[in-house]
Amino acid sequence: MTFIPKPKVRHPSLPRNALGLTRRDYEGVLSTLCAGCGHDSITAALTEAIWGLSLEPQNIAKLSGIGCSSKTTAYFVGGAHGFNSVHGRMPAIAMGANAANRKLSYIGVSGDGDTLSIGLGQFCHAIRRNLNMLYVIENNGVYGLTKGQFSASADVGTKAKKGEQNQQPPIDPVLLAMSLGASFVARSFSGDKQQLVPLIQAGLSHRGFALIDVLSPCVTFNDHEGSTKSYAYTREHYEPVVNADFVPFEREIVADYAAGESLPVMMHDGSRVLLRKFAHDYDPTDRVAASAFIQERQKQGEYLTGLLYIDESQPEFHDVNGTPDEPLNSLPFAALSPGSQGLRKILSRYR
Amino acid sequence: MPPTDTSHPDYFHRVVDCQWACPAHTDVPEYIRLIAQGRFTDAYMVNRESNVFPGILGRVCDRPCEPACRRGRVEDKPVAICRLKRVAADHKDEFHDQLPPVPREKNGKRIACIGAGPVSLTVANDLLPLGYQVTIFEQFGEPGGLMRTNIPSFRLPQAVLDEEIGAIVGMGAELKLNHPVKSLRELLGRGGFDAVFVGSGAPKGKELKLPGREEGAANIHIGIDWLESVAFGHLKAIGREVLIIGVGNTAMDCCRTSLRLGAAHVKVMARKPRQFFKASAWELDDAEEENVEIIVNRSPKQFVIEHGKLKGMLFDVMEYDIDARGRITAERVAGEEFLPADDVILAIGQENAFPWIERDLGIEFDKWSVPKVDATTFQSTRPEVFFGGDAAFGPKNIIWAVEHGHQAAISIHRHCQGVAVTERLAPGVNLQSRKMGMHEWSYKNDYNPVERRLMPHVSLKERFKKLNIEVELGFTAEQAAAEVQRCLNCDIQTVFEAKLCIECDACIDICPTDCLTITADGDEADLRTRLRAPATNLEQALYVSAPLKQTGRVMVKDEDLCVHCGLCAERCPTAAWDMQKSYVAWPHAKDQPAKCQPSLPKIA
Secondary structure, eight states: OOSSOOOSOOOTTOOOOTTSOOGGGGBOSOOOSOTTOHHHHHHHHHHHHHHHTTOOGGGEEEEEOSSHHHHGGGGBOTTSEEEEOSTTOHHHHHHHHHHHOTTSEEEEEEEHHHHHTTTHHHHHHHHHTTOSEEEEEEEOSEETTTTOEEOTTOOTTOBOTTSOBOOSOOOOHHHHHHHTTOSEEEEEETTOHHHHHHHHHHHHHSSSEEEEEEEOOOTTTSOSTTOTTSHHHHHHHEEEEEEEEEEOTTSOOOSOOOTTTEEEEEOTTSOEEEEEESSTTOOTTOHHHHHHHHHHHHHTTOEEEEEEEEOTTSOOHHHHHTOOSSOGGGSOHHHHOOHHHHHHHHHHHTO | OOOOOTTSHHHHHHHSHHHHHSTTOOOHHHHHHHHHTTOHHHHHHHHHHHHSOHHHHHHHOOOTHHHHOTHHHHSSSOOOHHHHHHHHHHHOOOOGGGSOOOOSSOOSOEEEEESOSHHHHHHHHHHGGGTOEEEEEOSSSSSOTHHHHTSOTTTSOHHHHHHHHHHHHTTTOEEETTOOOOOHHHHHHHOOOSEEEEOOOOOEEOOOOOTTTTTTGGGEEEHHHHHHHHHTTSOOOOOSEEEEEOOSHHHHHHHHHHHHTTOSEEEEEOSSOGGGOOSOHHHHHHHHHTTOEEEOSEEEEEEEEETTEEEEEEEEEEEEEEOTTSOEEEEEEEEEEEEEOSEEEEOSOEEOOOTTSOTTSSOOBOTTSOBOOOTTTOBOSSTTEEEOTHHHHSOOOHHHHHHHHHHHHHHHHHHHTTSOTTSOOOOEEEEEEOEEETTEESSOOSOOOOOOOOOOBOOHHHHTSSTTOOSBOOOOHHHHHHHHTTOOOTTEEEEEOGGGOOOOOHHHHHOTTOOEEEEOOOOHHHHHHTSSSOOOOTTSOEEEOSOOTTTOOEEEEEGGGOOOOOHHHHHOTTOOEEEEEEEEEOOOGGGSOGGGSOOOOOOO
16 A cells, blocks of 8 residues: 555546546545555556446445455545445345435445355345346455455465465356356456456446456465466466457447457447457357356366356346336335325235 | 666656756756755755856746746646745855865966856866866956846845855955956967866847937947946936837846836837747746836837937837747738837847957857857867857856856866867766655655745835845745645656566556556557557657566556656555666766876865
């Protein structure tokens, strides 16, 4: 970390988005994470992506649990709503908030411990409900805040800083989400913003649960020789398989992509995601085949990255439950409260 | 693009924009930090090392450093570098004990300097500590040259001049006042001098030959001569209506001096529109604050004389066509205008003149009667005769004269020791880390958003009461304390070690001005299009690393808007970035290699 905050001074010719804001306007408070933490890069990618989408800060809700990762919601979009919940319970808070106000953009930031250990149950049910949110896992394979014990995503055989090897098999959030019926599954790397920024933008435009598992090296406890989640190891073993180019609603697609190589996916807000495949036999719209391919490559020790699976047609939580379009706080009292007569009617159903 | 060669002394020197722009290469950030610490005498001595006259230049320097200042690009106003120099000079304690020691026994070489202006004084300043005997010939009764005769005392008080000139004369220069050199042949023939340095300035004001010039001569003055007469008290009054022809810095001094000698209305007449003015912006401001009227697009046509006396001047009213790039493409006369005047002062430029140098001494002159002088060594075609200051290359300003003096002193030193004047010591740069601890640096790295302080002035009512009331009061303690924090410490360099980088992006994410990018290598034009923020200032270098270990990409830093906050280095987990102070070693006569050092006797 640093002890002086990033000064407000900025490059005088920074580009401005549709709201007239620069990316500096989307920053949060001073990060207290270790210098070189992958999480800080993800924060920067989130800042860049949200700025690029011209989201209004007051229309964003940031949610997190406990852990190094969960501190990071404070470090971007200072003007947004935020909720730092109990360990592993971020999905429940997101659920409640989303149920009450579907107009906000929900950004959950969690870690491998917060998601795959203490919060695993909550995570699974958020996917099952296809809750409309972006869920970012800052995945470093260790419990950083408690001095670097293996987490549930540590690979078999990976070495801790003092040398002991991990024996237990990891939980892979990507495969887990695929098997639970997730509608948007991606993996990326904190050190590759070119890939990560459009993925975040696509995830925010996706209607439903968008998972991005971001490999985010822990520079203090997991960036040594023998670790499978160090900067160097990740760079050697990560393989971009589907590139997602995010095309905002206003912009026409002018770039010509070789036919068959690119696959445009129309998002619900009118924007488009252009999928460019690096592996010809990979199909990011076929859940079974994609899962098999990911597992195949994982056996060879490769992390497949990119937008691994997408299905825009899956109904999200509000579709299934027939909830009102408008946020509850904007509904008239009469519509929100059934009144004593209405209450009697409801109760009579259970008599 | 090949990795940036930071071992070249110019690379880090250029990053320190002010120091690079300063002809004498003053270590500006270093002295500003010393002021911040309240070490005014040390700040003064850092200045004196390169610019010799901090008190004088702190008031009247042409300030090439300020337009160059990085702060002026990051915000819009540069650091008030010149004003801070004056702060150091105003608040210093006794400094004479810190001047270089002068050996009691001399090295036997004698140098004659012609003219006691800034350039000759600098030559003396550099050579006296090496054991030379320096004799300065001055035509007037007081030393200082144009600093004394042409800069009015309400801008530069006599006491400041006397102190700083006194420091050099006190080192043992033999000052021969009221000794105009009438013949160089005579001086050379007299013998006894191993080298002669000509620092006689550009003492000839340009003439404006128009009808009526001769009839009106009594009321038409050459600016620099007129200022000189005022400076020596020969002239104490001027008419009520005064016209100044020309709009350079001399014109500004003339119009403000006129107001102090009793003029009621002073108009400065400019041929061209304001953007073509030669005067420094702040000098124009100061004149206009005193209600001097500046009239543009008036070309002098005729001096109007009635009954043998000047009545005024006739001007052509000019019109100009100016293209998109601000150049004049056409001009025409749109009319005529008469302006009444009791006196007219011509301030349209000045030239050097050498009626006292015989043309058969082996000193070659070109067709404009300007001596042929080597731009590096300042040597003329006669090996023992050197030129510097305005005498060498025409009118510039004091800070240039000082640098000419330093360079000429090196040449004279080498010449007298019998080594080639051309084989000079090259400049160098030393770097020293400023890291003190985990996140501690031995400089204040936090960016301070405070705005440029304004110089307080004596009130308009008070300042005209006497000719020599200094208008600028100098910064108050509070102003100085705020202004020093505006310096970006550009000499605390960001130094990158490619082999340590793990490409975590921490530096890129934290950089407040988006200077940093890790990207695939390419040529410079291509790289400039692929950076985090536009890198359109081609004057400023890209700092490109060797290929990085993990991906083979390169780290690129656009030097343009770096605020030297050191956050890249604070955030770097592997110390690939470090903040290092650059010391630019700009050689002076005393630094020349030992083989040309005279064997100096021990100081008693």
